[in-house]
Amino acid sequence: xxxxxxxxxxxxxxxxxxxxxxxxxxxxxxxxxxxxxxxxxxxxxxxxxxxxxxxxxxxxxxxxxxxxxxxxxxxxxxxxxxxxxxxxxxxxxxxxxxxxxxxxxxxxxxxxxxxxxxxxxxxxxxxxxxxxxxxxxxxxxxxxxxxxxxxxxxxxxxxxxxxxxxxxxxxxxxxxxxxxxxxxxxxxxxxxxxxxxxxxxxxxxxxxxxxxxxxxxxxxxxxxxxxxxxxxxxxxxxxxxxxxxxxxxxxxxxxxxxxxxxxxxxxxxxxxxxxxxxxxxxxxxxxxxxxxxxxxxxxxxxxxxxxxxxxxxxxxxxxxxxx
Numbered sequence: 001x002x003x004x005x006x007x008x009x010x011x012x013x014x015x016x017x018x019x020x021x022x023x024x025x026x027x028x029x030x031x032x033x034x035x036x037x038x039x040x041x042x043x044x045x046x047x048x049x050x051x052x053x054x055x056x057x058x059x060x061x062x063x064x065x066x067x068x069x070x071x072x073x074x075x076x077x078x079x080x081x082x083x084x085x086x087x088x089x090x091x092x093x094x095x096x097x098x099x100x101x102x103x104x105x106x107x108x109x110x111x112x113x114x115x116x117x118x119x120x121x122x123x124x125x126x127x128x129x130x131x132x133x134x135x136x137x138x139x140x141x142x143x144x145x146x147x148x149x150x151x152x153x154x155x156x157x158x159x160x161x162x163x164x165x166x167x168x169x170x171x172x173x174x175x176x177x178x179x180x181x182x183x184x185x186x187x188x189x190x191x192x193x194x195x196x197x198x199x200x201x202x203x204x205x206x207x208x209x210x211x212x213x214x215x216x217x218x219x220x221x222x223x224x225x226x227x228x229x230x231x232x233x234x235x236x237x238x239x240x241x242x243x244x245x246x247x248x249x250x251x252x253x254x255x256x257x258x259x260x261x262x263x264x265x266x267x268x269x270x271x272x273x274x275x276x277x278x279x280x281x282x283x284x285x286x287x288x289x290x291x292x293x294x295x296x297x298x299x300x301x302x303x304x305x306x307x308x309x310x311x312x313x314x315x316x317x318x319x320x321x322x323x
Contacts (some may be wrong), residue, residue: 003065005231024087026105026266030061033256034097035119036075037160038068040190041125042207042290046254050123052172052275053312056176064091068187071161072179073130077102084259086266089120094128095164097309098195102322103161105314106314112308118267119302120256121274128226128252129237130169130205133196136217141224142243155205156182158192163322165250166192166205168313169226193306196220196281207252209290224251230308233291247316253295255302267299 024108035047037318044066052063067075072095082088087301090096100113136155138144148155162185170183181203186192189206196204197219208231212222215234222237226248230239240248256274258267275296277283287294 002140004298006190007298009285020059024128027058027060027257029087030063031058031089032063032065033091034075034079035064035066036068036072037066037188038190039066041188042187042292043091043093043131044251044255045209046123046126046287047127049283050091050256050277053280053283054273057273057276069161071102071164071185072096072169073099073161075119076100076113077110077256079259080116082259084261084263086262086270088259089270090104090117090257090307091123091254092257093126093165093203094252094306094309095160096257097306098165098168098313098317099161100165101314103165103319104319107319108323112262114307116260117257117303118260118262119299120258120267120306121271121299122255122295122297122302123274124254125292126207126209126252126254126290126292127231128165128205128217128239128250129208129211130203130223130226130236130248130264131196131211131220132203132223133199133201134221135199136202136221138223139221140238140243141173141177141240141245142221143175145179148177148179148181154180154182155202156184156200158184158190158195158201159184159204160206162186163317167322168317168320169205169248170203172316173245175320176245176247178288185306192317198302206248207292209292224248224313226252231291250312253305253306254292255295255297257302271296271299 054062064122079090133141157170189210278294
């Protein structure tokens with residue numbers, strides 16, 4: 001019996017040593033960061049900034065692979081089904097928990113967001129802003145509601161797909177403001193912004209960095225921000241809660257996820273490298289220009305934020321059948 005127990009102890013110690021050695025050697029080949037949206041949006045920009053720093057610090061290529069579609073589910077599914085070895089990662093944002101809930105409720109999700117991913121690190125907090133074309137005669141969300149109720153205009157709003165953040169915002173706004181708008185889905189923030197700038201859709205929204213330049217240039221109007229407080233870079237833009245739309249309040253983020261069962265030692269190494277990357281002075285300056293706040297959180301904090309947001313928005317997504 002003692003020999004039996006001793007053998008198990010020896011095996012456990014051997015596995016720990018092997019795992020530690022593997023983490024020290026990691027990475028031995030290129031790492032892929034899947035961005036579940038087309039190039040040009042905030043998530044893509046954040047991924048590329050992080051990937052460049054990781055390439056430099058880890059002495060191994062870190063490449064960005066854009067796989068847009070289905071509100072981010074196509075790219076997320078690639079990562080969910082990848083080998084849990086740290087070489088395939090997902091750069092997610094708040095659309096990930098919301099879209100996952102919508103697709104699960106519609107019984108068509110190809111993965112389980114709660115169990116198929118491990119957190120690596122929240123890279124940045126990025127404010128979300130609801131925007132309108134410059135021709136829309138409303139300075140904020142409250143005025144937009146009044147305009148649509150009184151003028152009976154037929155406005156369209158855009159999102160990055162069923163169950164995405166802007167889809168949830170649009171339908172919740174319609175419900176709470178008692179107005180109507182048609183929903184137009186796009187494959188990512190970049191094509192959505194192009195249609196918004198053209199005036200073919202009137203209302204949209206995304207993480208601030210996607211539209212900050214156009215807001216400053218007067219091409220788009222910032223109607224509201226979705227965080228718990230106003231943002232320093234746009235101090236005159238009220239929050240959704242200030243305007244009576246508390247159900248639209250959430251914190252925006254971008255962060256890395258790995259396939260479930262990725263070795264803990266590999267997760268911890270990726271977290272340390274990611275935290276160092278987002279805190280590098282050059283990267284911090286770029287993030288500041290984008291209105292983003294570098295974070296570099298623990299793996300547990302990354303997973304906790306998206307699980308919390310899944311719980312927060314499940315009732316409204318179920319009620320509105322956002323599939």
